[in-house]
Amino acid sequence: MAEIKIEIKLFVTLTAFAPKNADNFPVQEGTTVEMLIRDLNIPADTVKLIFVNGRKQDTTYVLTSGDRLGLFPPVGGG
Amino acid sequence: MSENSERYARNFDTLTWLEQDRLASAKVSVLGLGGLGGGVCEMLARIGVGHLTLIDGDVFEASNLNRQLLCTEALVGTSKAKAAEERIRAVNSLVQVTPVAVYADKATLFDMITGSDLVVDCLDSIHGRFMLQDAARKAQIPVVGGAIAGVSGQVTVIFPEDKGYELIYGKRDHLPARGVESHTGNISYCALMVAAVQASECIKLLLGRGDVLQNKMLIMELWSNSFEIMDLV
Numbered sequence: 567m568a569e570i571k572i573e574i575k576l577f578v579t580l581t582a583f584a585p586k587n588a589d590n591f592p593v594q595e596g597t598t599v600e601m602l603i604r605d606l607n608i609p610a611d612t613v614k615l616i617f618v619n620g621r622k623q624d625t626t627y628v629l630t631s632g633d634r635l636g637l638f639p640p641v642g643g644g
Numbered sequence: 645m646s647e648n649s650e651r652y653a654r655n656f657d658t659l660t661w662l663e664q665d666r667l668a669s670a671k672v673s674v675l676g677l678g679g680l681g682g683g684v685c686e687m688l689a690r691i692g693v694g695h696l697t698l699i700d701g702d703v704f705e706a707s708n709l710n711r712q713l714l715c716t717e718a719l720v721g722t723s724k725a726k727a728a729e730e731r732i733r734a735v736n737s738l739v740q741v742t743p744v745a746v747y748a749d750k751a752t753l754f755d756m757i758t759g760s761d762l763v764v765d766c767l768d769s770i771h772g773r774f775m776l777q778d779a780a781r782k783a784q785i786p787v788v789g790g791a792i793a794g795v796s797g798q799v800t801v802i803f804p805e806d807k808g809y810e811l812i813y814g815k816r817d818h819l820p821a822r823g824v825e826s827h828t829g830n831i832s833y834c835a836l837m838v839a840a841v842q843a844s845e846c847i848k849l850l851l852g853r854g855d856v857l858q859n860k861m862l863i864m865e866l867w868s869n870s871f872e873i874m875d876l877v
Contacts, residue, residue, distance in 0.1 A: 577865055578796045579824045614813060621875045622811065636874075638863070640813055641793040643825030644680045644768035 568595045570631035574602075577638045583608045593629055600625035603637070614640040648738065652692055663851050664692055668738070670850045671695040673760040675748060675776055677724040678702075679830050680790050681766030682714040683839030685728055688846060689736045696732060696739055699756055700724040701747030711832035748772075753779040762849050764842055765789040770809075770819050777808050786849055790842040794828030795866035797838035800876070801845055801857045811876040812861065834866060 574588040583606050585591055593602060599616055603625065615638035616623050629635065652664055659667075670693050674681050677700035685698055702724050708715040714727045725745035732741045744756055753775060757763045762785050765776050773789065780787045780802070787802040789809070802808035813819055841862060848854040859877045864870065 575870070577863070578793050579827055615874075617874045620872065622877070636863075636872075639793075640770065640820055640823035641791045641796060641798055641825065642768065642770040642773065642813075642820075642823030643792045643830045644676045644678050644766045644790070 569593070570595050570629070572629050572631070572633045572635055574606075575634070575636045576608075577636065578641060579639050580608060580612065580637055597629050598625065599623065599627045599629065599635065602629065602635070608637070612639050613637050651736070651738075655691060659691075659851075663853075666851060667692045667847070668694040671697070671760045672846060672850075673697040673699060673757040673763040674766060675699045675753075675757070675763060676766035676768065676772075677714060677728045678708065678766065678768060679711040679792065679832075679835030680839045680842065681764070682712050682724075682728065683836045684764050684766055684790075684842050684846070685732060686713060686735060687840065687843035689732045689739045691843075691847060692736070692738070693846070693850070694739060695742075695760075697742040697744060697756065697760060698725050698728040698732070699744040699746075699748055700728070701745060711830055711835045713836070748775075748779075750775055750778075754782050757785065758783040760785055762786045762788060762846060764846060766839075766842070768825070769821065770813050770823060771816075771821065773809050773813070774816050774819070777802060780804065788842050788845045788849070790838045791823065792830050792834050792838050793823055793825035795831050795834045796828075797834050797841075797864045798861050799838060799841045799845060799857055800861045801849070803858055806859060807877070811859075831866075834864075837864060837866075 569592050571590050574591050576584045617636040674685050704715045704720050723745045725743040729741045729743035781804045790799045861874045
């Protein structure tokens with residue numbers, strides 16, 4: 567399968583899992599957000615919100631070339 | 645110029661006199677008077693929102709001093725709602741303040757906020773946010789929600805017909821009690837930045853002007869200076 571490049575931005579406590587080349591990260595075509603979260607060793611239950619290109623998505627979203635992926639933990643402080 | 649018209653002189657011409665009058669008759673409830681609520685109520689009072697119901701059963705602790713505008717060393721151990729009332733009276737005596745120095749619960753919250761034009765969610769508990777959303781839906785008023793962790797923050801506006809917090813935190817039977825702020829703490833300038841955006845959303849809702857964050861979430865992250873509006877639906 568072909569390789570595509572995406573941009574990954576991790577927020578708050580998830581930044582600890584950011585790969586070195588997050589701005590131009592290679593993934594195999596057909597990779598879902600769920601697979602990527604697992605590949606980055608991010609505990610699945612720490613991801614509360616998934617945005618791709620500024621729109622909310624779920625873990626079944628299939629990544630495509632040039633996608634901007636943002637992952638957020640729950641933020642609730644006041 | 646009288647003191648009362650001079651008081652608002654620097655609101656013009658960003659606001660019109662008609663809008664200033666509308667704010668004077670507006671009623672806003674603020675739930676939670678910590679890092680967010682302390683900033684929100686002060687900004688709403690200064691711009692001229694006429695009626696503020698300020699709700700918090702908590703007292704100040706020394707750990708609040710790093711970010712909560714209403715908290716001073718002398719006030720540690722005293723009521724947040726009482727401190728808010730005194731601060732607002734000192735800033736703008738034209739504002740009618742109703743302090744509520746008890747914790748809201750499912751049974752009491754509707755009565756506290758009903759009659760307001762909107763309610764501002766400045767709570768620090770995810771469960772509490774859902775409780776507020778339910779009460780606001782029953783009262784048929786919008787919620788201006790803000791949340792912070794470290795130097796990250798988010799703001800959204802929820803109307804009675806919206807899914808609201810379920811889109812942000814997931815189904816209510818799988819909620820964490822707290823978010824990651826239990827690890828990151830909360831930084832002063834982030835709290836006040838989010839409070840400022842909440843105050844702005846309140847004014848736009850009250851005046852029916854500008855773009856509000858309905859079904860959207862403004863996400864702010866200050867290490868990277870990221871500011872982005874995300875679509876929740």
